[in-house]
Amino acid sequence: xxxxxxxxxxxxxxxxxxxxxxxxxxxxxxxxxxxxxxxxxxxxxxxxxxxxxxxxxxxxxxxxxxxxxxxxxxxxxxxxxxxxxxxxxxxxxxxxxxxxxxxxxxxxxxxxxxxxxxxxxxxxxxxxxxxxxxxxxxxxxxxxxxxxxxxxxxxxxxxxxxxxxxxxxxxxxxxxxxxxxxxxxxxxxxxxxxxxxxxxxxxxxxxxxxxxxxxxxxxxxxxxxxxxxxxxxxxxxxxxxxxxxxxxxxxxxxxxxxxxxxxxxxxxxxxxxxxxxxxxxxxxxxxxxxxxxxxxxxxxxxxxxxxxxxxxxxxxxxxxxxxxxxxxx
Amino acid sequence: xxxxxxxxxxxxxxxxxxxxxxxxxxxxxxxxxxxxxxxxxxxxxxxxxxxxxxxxxxxxxxxxxxxxxxxxxxxxxxxxxxxxxxxxxxxxxxxxxxxxxxxxxxxxxxxxxxxxxxxxxxxxxxxxxxxxxxxxxxxxxxxxxxxxxxxxxxxxxxxxxxxxxxxxxxxxxxxxxxxxxxxxxxxxxxxxxxxxxxxxxxxxxxxxxxxxxxxxxxxxxxxxxxxxxxxxxxxxxxxxxxxxxxxxxxxxxxxxx
Numbered sequence: 001x002x003x004x005x006x007x008x009x010x011x012x013x014x015x016x017x018x019x020x021x022x023x024x025x026x027x028x029x030x031x032x033x034x035x036x037x038x039x040x041x042x043x044x045x046x047x048x049x050x051x052x053x054x055x056x057x058x059x060x061x062x063x064x065x066x067x068x069x070x071x072x073x074x075x076x077x078x079x080x081x082x083x084x085x086x087x088x089x090x091x092x093x094x095x096x097x098x099x100x101x102x103x104x105x106x107x108x109x110x111x112x113x114x115x116x117x118x119x120x121x122x123x124x125x126x127x128x129x130x131x132x133x134x135x136x137x138x139x140x141x142x143x144x145x146x147x148x149x150x151x152x153x154x155x156x157x158x159x160x161x162x163x164x165x166x167x168x169x170x171x172x173x174x175x176x177x178x179x180x181x182x183x184x185x186x187x188x189x190x191x192x193x194x195x196x197x198x199x200x201x202x203x204x205x206x207x208x209x210x211x212x213x214x215x216x217x218x219x220x221x222x223x224x225x226x227x228x229x230x231x232x233x234x235x236x237x238x239x240x241x242x243x244x245x246x247x248x249x250x251x252x253x254x255x256x257x258x259x260x261x262x263x264x265x266x267x268x269x270x271x272x273x274x275x276x277x278x279x280x281x282x283x284x285x286x287x288x289x290x291x292x293x294x295x296x297x298x299x300x301x302x303x304x305x306x307x308x309x310x311x312x313x314x315x316x317x318x319x320x321x322x323x324x325x326x327x328x329x
Numbered sequence: 330x331x332x333x334x335x336x337x338x339x340x341x342x343x344x345x346x347x348x349x350x351x352x353x354x355x356x357x358x359x360x361x362x363x364x365x366x367x368x369x370x371x372x373x374x375x376x377x378x379x380x381x382x383x384x385x386x387x388x389x390x391x392x393x394x395x396x397x398x399x400x401x402x403x404x405x406x407x408x409x410x411x412x413x414x415x416x417x418x419x420x421x422x423x424x425x426x427x428x429x430x431x432x433x434x435x436x437x438x439x440x441x442x443x444x445x446x447x448x449x450x451x452x453x454x455x456x457x458x459x460x461x462x463x464x465x466x467x468x469x470x471x472x473x474x475x476x477x478x479x480x481x482x483x484x485x486x487x488x489x490x491x492x493x494x495x496x497x498x499x500x501x502x503x504x505x506x507x508x509x510x511x512x513x514x515x516x517x518x519x520x521x522x523x524x525x526x527x528x529x530x531x532x533x534x535x536x537x538x539x540x541x542x543x544x545x546x547x548x549x550x551x552x553x554x555x556x557x558x559x560x561x562x563x564x565x566x567x568x569x570x571x572x573x574x575x576x577x578x579x580x581x582x583x584x585x586x
Contacts (some may be wrong), residue, residue, distance in 0.1 A: 045527070051541040076447070077528040077535045085440060087527075091445040184540050186360050206544045210362050276543025 005128050031198040039071035040242045044249065046232075047078040047087060047096035052201065052287055053120035053230045054097050056256035057268045068217050071247035074182045080152075085111060086282055088235050094242075095249065098233040100302045101156040101311065107321050108145060108312050114247055114323040115294060117253045123288040128204055130213040131196045140168035142216050146195035149180040149188060154311065157198045158227065160219035167222055170307075178247065186211045201285040221263035227298050228287065239323045240263050245281070250294075250325040257292035296322055300307040346370075361398035363549040381406055386533040392448065396455025400516070401509055403456065412471025412492060412501070426465070433458035433519055437526045447530070451523040458519045459512035466508025470501025493520035503575040508574060510567040515561050557558040 017154065057075055060066050078084050081102040087093040095116060106113055107209055129148065131137045137146065143165070150157035162172050180188050185197040186207045195218060199207060206308070207213040211274035230257045232253065239246055259266050271282040277316045291298070306312040346366045353365040363576040364372075376382045391469040437454050474497045482492045524534025533556055540548035 003509065049544040074530065076530045077538055079526060079528045079538055083438070086438070086442045090442055092441070092447055092450070130572065168454060183544055187363070202544050212476070274539075276545040276548055277541045281544075 016152040036207045037248065038242070039245045040069060041094070041245045042072055043074065044094035044245065045074045045076055045092070047076050047084055047093040049080070049097055050077050051277065052267065052271060052277070052282075052285070055267050055270050056119065056253050056260050056290060058267055059259055059272050060252045060256035061105075062273075063256070064269065065252035066249075070254050071245065071248045071252065073249075079105075079193055080302055084233075085113070088113070088233065088238070094238060094245075095232050095234045097230055098231045099156055099158060100228050100299060101306060102232055103249075103321070104303050104306055104312060104316055105154075105233070107316060108314070113233050113321070114236050114239045115321055116234050116239065116323050117232040117250050117325075118228065118257070118294045118299075119232055121289045121291050121298075122224065122227045122229050123286065124220060125215070125218050126288045127157075127198065127200050127219045129161065129164070129196050129206065129219060130199045130207055131215050131216045132187075133212045134306075135195065135197060137171055139214060140164050141170065143196060143216075144170055144174045145166075145176075145177040145285045147178055147193075149197040150177050150184045151176055151180070151182055151193045151198070153179050156227075158228070159305060159309055159311060160224050163223040163305070164217050164219050164221075166255070178300075186213070189213075200282050201287070205285050206283060223305060226289075227305075228291075228302055231294070231299075234323070246323065247325060254292040254325070257290045260290040261292065267302045294322055295302070295323055296324075360403070362546070364550060368547050369550040369554060372547045373554045376548075376551050376555065382552065383533070385531040385533050385536045386538045388529075388531045389520050389524065390559065392451045392455060392523075392532075393516050395521065396452045397459055397509070397513055397516045399452065400456045400459035400499070400512060401415025401463055404460045405467055405505055408464045409471060409501070409503070410467050413489075413497065429461045429465070432535055433515075434522050434526070437523055439525050440523075447527070449531075450527065451520065451529070452535070454523050455516045456511060459516045462511040462515065463505065463508035466504045466511070469500060470504030473504065474500045505569070506575065507572045510564060510571065513563050514560055517563070518554065521556055547553065563566070 006101040031326060033106075045219070048057055057073070061073055061075070078087065078093075078096060081098050084093070084096040085106055087103075088096050089111075093136075097119065098113075100115075103115060104111060129140070129143075137143060146319075148161060150161065152158075157173065158177055165171060165175065178194055178308065180194070182199060182203045183193075185199060185203065188194055189197055190211060197207075198219065204215075208215075213302055232249075234246070267287065268279065271277045272279050277285070296319045299322070303316045303318050309317050331494045349366045353361075353363055357363070369484050397503060411421060436457060440450045440454050444453055449584050476502075479492055482496055487495070521532075521534040521537075524532040525538060529537060533552055536552050540546075540552065
């Protein structure tokens with residue numbers, strides 16, 4: 001068995017080595033010490049989901065905020081937080097989008113990850129439970145014994161729903177959660193596979209108009225009001241190795257976040273450029289807010305909620321997970 | 330003959346599209362939101378004017394081509410070597426049989442961890458998946474060599490290398506070609522799957538991931554149509570190449586396809 005495994009590893013190694021010989025030169029590193037701003041690394045690869053949350057990355061890119069800092073940013077589409085962690089660990093990505101629930105779970109599991117900038121905070125009606133218009137489910141309490149679709153189990157989706165169940169006097173044991181990607185939820189509910197779905201934009205708008213779904217409950221009220229959702233992360237090692245590069249990234253992103261939170265038109269103009277959300281949809285979807293400061297007190301709320309609903313076994317001090325920007329350049 | 334076959338194929342495809350259109354529009358439209366073929370085909374054509382999509386298609390096809398080439402360069406010499414040295418083949422065969430059935434898509438997460446460079450990671454999984462059909466077919470080809478022909482050359486005083494070059498290699502070549510053609514399809518599957526799982530800066534799979542997050546099922550399907558079309562064309566080109574190069578092989582075996 002060990003021999004086979006070793007052979008397997010060796011063969012994979014050979015494949016890799018030959019491939020390396022075959023198509024070398026695709027990675028240009030970007031680690032140069034000679035640049036005007038004294039950055040340790042001038043080219044960074046940043047992973048993000050093709051959704052409205054990381055819009056600041058593209059605002060900063062388009063408006064030249066990164067360039068002003070002497071930084072070249074290569075954006076890459078990622079498919080979810082689960083693959084983003086190994087990607088920053090292997091060095092494929094320098095910085096990546098993450099959601100806070102995933103991050104704190106990873107930190108609790110011993111991953112050396114730092115949050116480097118805030119990205120997206122929930123607003124009213126940005127994450128809602130939806131049911132078909134003719135559904136007998138009229139209140140959250142009616143969800144007892146029903147199946148609710150979420151994009152990921154044991155993550156922000158189930159946490160947000162649980163806070164609403166609690167208000168209605170239910171717990172997670174009173175309902176059934178099932179995993180389903182957002183694009184497939186509408187069809188699955190119509191086909192009778194589930195009774196309700198925890199849905200975000202642009203799928204809230206799409207399910208309202210195409211499927212005639214109605215909103216049963218906003219999951220970002222009460223305990224989850226203004227819940228921080230997503231941020232930018234890097235490994236602890238990366239943060240220590242490239243402090244000036246990080247500071248440059250943080251300044252550019254903060255500037256873009258400010259622009260995004262002050263003018264919705266900036267977001268609407270940017271969405272069709274990096275997502276498949278067209279201008280018309282961009283103008284009607286419900287958006288959260290884009291905080292420009294990484295605030296430990298605000299993020300602590302997520303970790304505390306996770307502890308309360310047993311997503312964490314022991315408390316996390318969020319201050320220890322944050323690589324806050326240096327106060328002066 | 331081929332004209333009639335082409336016509337029948339076209340009729341079949343058109344019938345399938347019309348049936349799909351009718352079923353989606355009138356039978357299941359109430360229970361399921363799914364774009365009908367007419368919408369998908371219109372988007373398929375429109376994608377040709379989308380620079381992002383074309384860049385993605387280029388990236389994916391480049392990965393595909395490099396992966397298939399590296400796999401061929403690896404698998405053919407290895408297959409010839411193992412095929413000419415039966416004791417070595419017997420020793421290595423169990424390892425090959427162990428590795429071959431591992432679903433290649435399952436090694437993508439491992440590749441993400443091990444290989445930081447994105448393009449190299451994708452090409453590596455394509456190579457891993459494509460090596461097997463080429464290797465196995467090359468081995469079969471080497472086993473299939475006419476022993477009488479080999480013996481004849483040997484008795485005329487030809488050395489083992491000459492026998493390999495004059496009898497074994499030409500005789501195994503059609504098998505190798507078939508292996509490459511099978512691998513071409515598998516390589517395309519892996520090229521797109523790697524992008525669907527790992528994402529990236531550009532690619533057919535990356536485009537599908539973006540379309541999916543933007544609730545654009547029509548664009549997802551349109552991109553998929555292009556992947557399918559490319560697969561069909563690649564197969565036809567390789568098949569035509571095989572027919573031209575190995576006309577003698579078809580005559581000898583009486584194979585008709």
